[in-house]
Each structure stands twice: as C-alpha cells, then as structure tokens.
Amino acid sequence: xxxxxxxxxxxxxxxxxxFQKNRLNVASFVLQAALALRNGxxxxxxxxxxxxxxxxxxxxxxxLLQGALAADDVRRKLF
Numbered sequence: 300x301x302x303x304x305x306x307x308x309x310x311x312x313x314x315x316x317x318f319q320k321n322r323l324n325v326a327s328f329v330l331q332a333a334l335a336l337r338n339g340x341x342x343x344x345x346x347x348x349x350x351x352x353x354x355x356x357x358x359x360x361x362x363l364l365q366g367a368l369a370a371d372d373v374r375r376k377l378f
Contacts, residue, residue: 321355328354328361343368 328351336344346368354361 321358324354324358324361325351328365 328347332344332347332351335341335347346364350361350364353364
C-alpha cells in the first residue's frame with residue numbers, strides 16, 4: 300500500500316490535517332493583511348501575516364488572534 304499525504308500528516312501531527320480549511324484560513328489572513336497594508340496599517344498587516352504563518356500548525360491560536368483583532372475593531376468603532 301502506497302502512503303498518502305494524509306498518512307504522512309497523521310505521522311507528523313497525530314491526526315489527518317484538514318487541508319481545505321487550513322488553506323482557506325491562510326488565504327483569508329493573507330488577503331486581510333494585503334488590505335490592511337493597502338489602507339496604511341502596517342502593524343495590523345504584519346500581525347495578520349504572522350497569524351497566517353501560524354494557522355496551519357495551530358488553528359486555535361490563529362482564530363484567537365483573529366477574534367482579538369475583530370474585538371479591537373469593534374472597540375475602536377464604538378468608543
């Protein structure tokens with residue numbers, strides 16, 4: 300039997316990775332970073348690029364960071 304990429308992922312991380320979900324999450328972070336950089340917010344852009352680099356290995360951390368950025372946006376708009 301020939302091993303598949305899912306088998307390799309299972310060996311590396313202990314479970315199969317959800318490739319499509321990770322790709323979409325990383326693409327979302329990169330797109331948000333590009334828009335932030337275009338709008339003149341380099342700190343936010345680099346923070347989002349960092350989250351994109353962390354997203355494939357630690358999805359919970361990347362979601363937490365994205366939630367914190369969203370909460371900061373809401374805070375800035377309300378107060």
